[in-house]
Amino acid sequence: MHLNATLHPCLFLASVVSIGSIGLAQDGQVVMDGSFSDWADAPVLVEDPQDAPGAFVDLGTVRVIDDQEFINLQLGVGRQVNAQKLDGTIQVILNVDGSTRSGTTLHDLEGADLAIELTPQEGERAGMGCSVITFDRKGRPRRRSPYDIDMVLAPTTASDWFEIRFRRTNLTDSVKTIRPRAKMTGRVIAVDRNQRIVDQTDQFTHEVTTSGARRRANPELNRRDPLERSEDADTRVVSWNAERGAFIENPAPFARMLRALDPDVIAIQELPGDCTPQVLESWFKKYMGKDDWTATVCRGNLRTAVVSRKPFTSIQELADLSRPTTRGSIPVRCAGGLVQTGGTPILIASIHLKCCGSVGSREDEVRELETDLIRKAVGRLMKKHPDASIVIAGDFNLVGGEHVLQQMIHEIDTDGSDLQVADLYQVGGRTNATWADRGQPFVPGRLDYIVFGDDRLGLEGGLVVDVANMPSSLSKKHKLDSLRTKAPSDHFPIVLDLDTSRDDPS
Ligand SMILES: [Ca+2]
Ligand SMILES: [Ca+2]
Ligand SMILES: [Ca+2]
Ligand SMILES: [Ca+2]
Secondary structure: OOOOOOOOOOOOOOOOOOOOOOOOOOOOOOOEOOOOHHHOOOOOOEEOOOOOOOOOOOOOEEEEEEOOOEEEEEEEEEEEEOOOOOOEEEEEEEEOOOOOOOOEEEOOEEEEOEEEEEOOOOOOOOOOOEEEEEEOOOOOEEEEOHHHHOOEEEOOOOEEEEEEEEEOEOOOOOOOEOOOOOEEEEEEEEEEOOOOEEEEOOOEEEEOOOOOOOOOOOHHHHHOOOOOOOOOOOEEEEEEEOOOOHHHHOHHHHHHHHHHHOOOEEEEEEEEOOOOHHHHHHHHHHHHOOOOOEEEEOOOOEEEEEEEOOOEEEOHHHHOOEEEEOOEEEEOOEEEEEEOOOOOOEEEEEEEOOOOOOOOOHHHHHHHHHHHHHHHHHHHHHHHOOOOEEEEEEEOOOOOOOHHHHHHHOOOOOOOOOOEEOOOOEOOOOEOOOEOOOOOOOOOEOOEEEEEOOOOOEEEEEEEOOHHHOOHHHHHHOOOHHHOOOOOOOEOOEEEEEEOOOOOOO
């Protein structure tokens, strides 16, 4: 699909939303979402052959698109891998300004100013994440956080294609900005854990076409406030992983955000082990005022919860789910119940799947097992509530295979079809990352999801709320400015607006 400037960045039309791409960003802008239709018109800069059998990747096609803010790069790697958990390292080496007077010579590429390492194999965090090395005017290296250059990579799940972006300004002391007509050159190298080169592309050249002007305000943002509830939505669902108990320990910024978002139903993850429904109900009474809130919480040390201001009945069966292990059974982090919306009731589950690992890892197997238990429980419960629909929200921790998501949604909608995965983007539509933490070796990524039954529920809108990346006029308007520099959690809240009383149920 072509990027469509007429759609609001955060407005979704139910008929066109699907897994995959949707036009959200301004025309011609690449979106970091792991969907690659935005690359369709970009020329191939280099096409490395299939020549690395047995290696951890087999480098293929490279494309580059520049825009006013970012340099975007697409890379084919020939295997289904997680880019931040490789059995080796992919090095993207760029002479970003095309000048050999700045930078150093790396793998025969003269004037290299920047090396991006996917899964560096050195240092205390060897074997995971991303790292960036810049080379100054004199060619001296400096290892930096990928957050210093606003780097984003997608998808977070395993893939044979990736898209990567970085900011085009203030890269090094000599590269303050990448100018139009600069002839950027680069190479991509794959080295195994023994530092042996197992594949490499030829040198490629990309002539920069756009000017590195200051970020233009997206005109769509003036037309409609992306935080405001969509007109036809009667139920707003928010899901938020509230970093290891912070929701209770440091309530003020969470309350500030929730007041701005004004949700009806909240799925929370990572509540402390002593959190009860009563604790949450008083929390919401104190900070969210006026309404009566009802909560349900699961067991364990890191609890998930659902809190609702619409009539809500907790369903114990969801909180009782556990998976067998050799050391006894372990609770599945899942809590939920039935929300009376006024229209179609919603069976909602707030879930938190096993973290970490990569595709095919033990952690991925645990995620599969948890998903199987949750999906089957939801299926059983829907037999008891045949008038309802389904929302499953939370931290899916999809740092392995995307198949876990497909497994969760598989054929459990009320018409026997799959649930729909809500494609939620940050304001401006440039990324769908729901997590960022510059103290971690990983670049921002998509860990949080909301899936729902689109047979009966109409999708009216939604977004990922990363305050630091929204226009300051917007954060000011919603009294969220204090969250710009210090987010209360490493996850961003994700928002879904639903119409539960559609006139035209399909
Ligand atoms: Ca994309
Ligand atoms: Ca190759
Ligand atoms: Ca250079
Ligand atoms: Ca469906």
